[in-house]
Amino acid sequence: xxxxxxxxxxxxxxxxxxxxxxxxxxxxxxxxxxxxxxxxxxxxxxxxxxxxxxxxxxxxxxxxxxxxxxxxxxxxxxxxxxxxxxxxxxxxxxxxxxxxxxxxxxxxxxxxxxxxxxxxxxxxxxxxxxxxxxxxxxxxxxxxxxxxxxxxxxxxxxxxxxxxxxxxxxxxxxxxxxxxxxxxxxxxxxxxxxxxxxxxxxxxxxxxxxxxxxxxxxxxxxxxxxxxxxxxxxxxxxxxxxxxxxxxxxxxxxxxxxxxxxxxxxxxxxxxxxxxxxxxxxxxxxxxxxxxxxxxxxxxxxxxxxxxxxxxxxxxxxxxxxxxxxxxxxxxxx
Numbered sequence: 001x002x003x004x005x006x007x008x009x010x011x012x013x014x015x016x017x018x019x020x021x022x023x024x025x026x027x028x029x030x031x032x033x034x035x036x037x038x039x040x041x042x043x044x045x046x047x048x049x050x051x052x053x054x055x056x057x058x059x060x061x062x063x064x065x066x067x068x069x070x071x072x073x074x075x076x077x078x079x080x081x082x083x084x085x086x087x088x089x090x091x092x093x094x095x096x097x098x099x100x101x102x103x104x105x106x107x108x109x110x111x112x113x114x115x116x117x118x119x120x121x122x123x124x125x126x127x128x129x130x131x132x133x134x135x136x137x138x139x140x141x142x143x144x145x146x147x148x149x150x151x152x153x154x155x156x157x158x159x160x161x162x163x164x165x166x167x168x169x170x171x172x173x174x175x176x177x178x179x180x181x182x183x184x185x186x187x188x189x190x191x192x193x194x195x196x197x198x199x200x201x202x203x204x205x206x207x208x209x210x211x212x213x214x215x216x217x218x219x220x221x222x223x224x225x226x227x228x229x230x231x232x233x234x235x236x237x238x239x240x241x242x243x244x245x246x247x248x249x250x251x252x253x254x255x256x257x258x259x260x261x262x263x264x265x266x267x268x269x270x271x272x273x274x275x276x277x278x279x280x281x282x283x284x285x286x287x288x289x290x291x292x293x294x295x296x297x298x299x300x301x302x303x304x305x306x307x308x309x310x311x312x313x314x315x316x317x318x319x320x321x322x323x324x325x326x327x328x329x330x331x332x333x334x
Contacts, residue, residue, distance in 0.1 A: 099127025
């Protein structure tokens with residue numbers, strides 16, 4: 001089974017990226033040495049650094065992936081959506097390193113699994129928790145705001161996949177003006193796994209009894225995780241117990257409901273990494289609470305990466321990322 005909330009990985013041939021896509025040298029790198037959180041690398045794009053505009057903070061998906069990746073075959077990869085950073089001439093973009101993960105790196109590729117081999121080290125495993133990611137991002141944001149001063153007109157958080165889970169908690173810490181998330185969830189990630197097993201059974205991929213058996217195994221794993229919440233050696237779906245003990249039981253909708261700023265939740269109806277049934281609950285919660293600051297867009301035929309899964313879709317129209325990110329950009333900056 002694939003790990004939930006897979007990292008956003010865009011692999012492209014080097015000649016394609018030479019002219020139009022971001023490069024590590026487009027960013028000015030800084031670091032903060034904090035006694036609680038270690039070294040926090042943060043990177044501010046320089047394309048429009050003297051201009052006045054919003055400060056956009058990208059919160060990446062799961063896994064030990066650098067923002068910029070290079071591979072032996074000449075291709076390059078990103079753990080951010082290039083379609084979003086195409087607007088960096090209109091804003092200030094901030095990228096914050098995960099603990100122990102470099103800003104850029106030469107990566108190995110697993111041919112059998114057809115995916116990059118993620119980086120891994122003790123600093124990463126020890127520091128990977130929801131609260132740590134929130135605190136590290138908050139320190140970097142405040143440093144970037146001090147550096148930019150009046151050139152940063154508003155603060156917009158944009159989180160994808162795992163980044164979508166802690167974006168709302170971070171928004172409360174840094175007084176964000178708007179929050180956009182995609183491929184996220186409203187209810188706990190543990191519940192997201194249960195939804196996935198049930199859906200596999202309804203699609204006929206596994207039997208209902210098999211789904212129930214897997215769910216019972218999940219309950220046992222949760223008991224083990226909650227009994228050893230700081231364990232960084234035991235793994236579940238590729239991540240340490242420490243990571244799961246902070247993300248697994250957390251319901252993002254609780255922080256969402258405490259915010260009165262404009263919020264945008266974008267979801268693919270064909271997303272198997274983050275089933276839409278989970279994020280659907282957010283709108284129910286807002287309507288039930290009489291709150292009107294949540295905008296919810298569902299693209300019925302798009303998956304976790306804004307790819308159209310409709311078999312009748314022409315090959316040159318499979319990726320809808322450019323169109324979706326264009327619409328998101330208009331909402332975030334209007």
